[in-house]
Amino acid sequence: MTRVxxxxxxxxxxxxxxxAVSALAEGKGVELVFHPQCYESEGHFAGPDAVRLxxxxxxxxxxxxxxxxxxxxGYGSNRIVEAAIEGLNAAAQDKSFLGYSDMGYLLGGLYxxxxxxxxxxxxxxxxxxxxxxxxxxxxxxxxAGDTSGLEPSIDHHPTVAFNLTTLAMLCGTPLMPGLAGHxxxxxxxxxxxxxxxxxFFHATAHLSGIAGLRLGRVGQVxxxxxxxxxxxxxxxxxxxxxxxxxxxGRADIGHDADNKIVPFGLATA
Numbered sequence: 001m002t003r004v005x006x007x008x009x010x011x012x013x014x015x016x017x018x019x020a021v022s023a024l025a026e027g028k029g030v031e032l033v034f035h036p037q038c039y040e041s042e043g044h045f046a047g048p049d050a051v052r053l054x055x056x057x058x059x060x061x062x063x064x065x066x067x068x069x070x071x072x073x074g075y076g077s078n079r080i081v082e083a084a085i086e087g088l089n090a091a092a093q094d095k096s097f098l099g100y101s102d103m104g105y106l107l108g109g110l111y112x113x114x115x116x117x118x119x120x121x122x123x124x125x126x127x128x129x130x131x132x133x134x135x136x137x138x139x140x141x142x143x144a145g146d147t148s149g150l151e152p153s154i155d156h157h158p159t160v161a162f163n164l165t166t167l168a169m170l171c172g173t174p175l176m177p178g179l180a181g182h183x184x185x186x187x188x189x190x191x192x193x194x195x196x197x198x199x200f201f202h203a204t205a206h207l208s209g210i211a212g213l214r215l216g217r218v219g220q221v222x223x224x225x226x227x228x229x230x231x232x233x234x235x236x237x238x239x240x241x242x243x244x245x246x247x248x249g250r251a252d253i254g255h256d257a258d259n260k261i262v263p264f265g266l267a268t269a
């Protein structure tokens with residue numbers, strides 16, 4: 001039985017979310033333990049920074065758990081990630097850490113420090129999406145040892161996956177992992193295309209030496225007062241060419257129920 005602790009380093013979920021996810025876990029050989037902090041609320045966040053940090057460390061440093069699954073994205077994990085990494089003990093080294101979107105700050109910082117196994121994967125809050133039960137089940141199956149939910153383009157290269165905004169914010173900080181030789185997958189949601197272009201301008205300047213870039217889905221693009229004149233894939237190709245980064249095509253990741261799983265590093269490691 002795989003034992004999984006769930007905490008919310010950014011935004012909260014509800015007890016109803018937890019109940020729905022727990023029901024999906026029945027019979028899969030995965031035991032889920034939702035930390036009470038998942039339901040805390042202070043403004044935008046799932047409790048104050050100190051509360052979110054304490055819950056993360058409690059889950060991560062408990063040797064009784066095999067994995068830490070982040071409940072939801074939103075915004076906020078960047079406010080605690082440096083203290084979170086400093087506070088980890090040896091028990092964290094044996095764990096998988098799963099999430100995406102804002103959780104990329106934690107996944108990136110953990111990967112840089114070679115702590116545990118960061119994994120881009122659907123989160124409990126995805127159960128709210130249309131078709132979200134399948135997304136949550138994909139992560140539960142992976143936790144139980146089923147690799148059928150892996151992103152299909154993963155090959156022999158070490159690979160990472162990030163929300164584009166999160167990756168751009170990581171670039172130039174002490175949390176940014178070295179990605180030379182990696183395939184970098186990126187996705188985005190709810191950003192104007194000019195903002196996507198701006199994010200690629202910054203992120204690609206920090207990706208020298210990567211094996212290539214794949215573009216996931218760029219969804220829910222708001223309408224602007226004028227057309228940008230290029231689609232998301234055109235933008236990705238443009239900035240990859242500017243920085244001599246191989247553009248490798250599309251990736252099956254995004255803020256949706258079809259979001260696939262990307263273990264950081266080598267998928268078979």
